[in-house]
Amino acid sequence: xxxxxxxxxxxxxxxxxxxxxxxxxxxxxxxxxxxxxxxxxxxxxxxxxxxxxxxxxxxxxxxxxxxxxxxxxxxxxxxxxxxxxxxxxxxxxxxxxxxxxxxxxxxxxxxxxxxxxxxxxxxxxxxxxxxxxxxxxxxxxxxxxxxxxxxxxxxxxxxxxxxxxxxxxxxxxxxxxxxxxxxxxxxxxxxxxxxxxxxxxxx
Numbered sequence: 794x795x796x797x798x799x800x801x802x803x804x805x806x807x808x809x810x811x812x813x814x815x816x817x818x819x820x821x822x823x824x825x826x827x828x829x830x831x832x833x834x835x836x837x838x839x840x841x842x843x844x845x846x847x848x849x850x851x852x853x854x855x856x857x858x859x860x861x862x863x864x865x866x867x868x869x870x871x872x873x874x875x876x877x878x879x880x881x882x883x884x885x886x887x888x889x890x891x892x893x894x895x896x897x898x899x900x901x902x903x904x905x906x907x908x909x910x911x912x913x914x915x916x917x918x919x920x921x922x923x924x925x926x927x928x929x930x931x932x933x934x935x936x937x938x939x940x941x942x943x944x945x946x947x948x949x950x951x952x953x954x955x956x957x958x959x960x961x962x963x964x965x966x967x968x969x970x971x972x973x974x975x976x977x978x979x980x981x982x983x984x985x986x987x988x989x990x991x992x993x994x995x996x
Contacts, residue, residue: 830889830987833882838990842892843875845993846899846928853903853919870924877928884953885945887932893987894935897978898968899928905971929954929961930968934976 829835834842851867881887906919919927933950937943947965951958969976978986 826987830893832889833887834878834889834892836879838889839878839882839892840875841993842896842990843871843878845990846874846896847871848993849900849903850919850924853907854921854924866921873925874928877925880953881932885932885936885949888939891932891935891939893983893990894939894978895928895931896990897982897986898931898934898972898976901972901976902927902931902968925954926956926961926964927968929956930965933965934969938976938978 829838847867847870851863851870854870855863855866878887878892903919929950933947936945947961948958950956951961
């Protein structure tokens with residue numbers, strides 16, 4: 794299967810440089826951060842990332858539920874997402890950088906869906922039943938963007954998660970199309986997102 798890559802490539806290892814976010818807060822990736830991002834993510838970082846993802850997904854899925862139901866569903870969703878990333882770390886050699894990139898793509902899809910709904914455009918509808926497919930497609934595309942040679946083909950993903958391969962391929966293309974084939978993550982965006990995920994563990 795061909796690797797989907799837009800013209801603008803991603804710098805997989807962020808440079809060791811100071812950046813400023815839109816609120817003028819200083820964000821810094823030191824050598825320890827860079828080394829960690831090239832390695833499998835720690836359990837703590839997986840949990841922080843899962844919490845971060847749950848925040849924007851639960852807003853999209855559970856905003857109409859009462860507070861008690863929101864809390865129960867949010868906690869169940871967190872456990873599922875956390876287990877998903879733990880599985881990828883163990884069996885697909887997921888790195889910290891790929892985890893951040895997956896988060897970026899999932900969030901971008903949710904935001905694009907909301908924008909299309911506001912503009913009465915056709916779009917992918919993210920639901921409780923397909924959120925797993927959304928995360929799988931985000932992880933697949935993240936790894937394809939970062940890895941020079943893609944180690945885990947779509948047939949591996951289909952077998953690992955009990956999915957029909959044709960359906961997975963179609964879902965990946967639908968995801969890619971929903972984002973207008975624009976899935977590049979710039980260095981400033983990466984550093985800002987990484988900082989937000991780290992701050993999630995501190996809040």
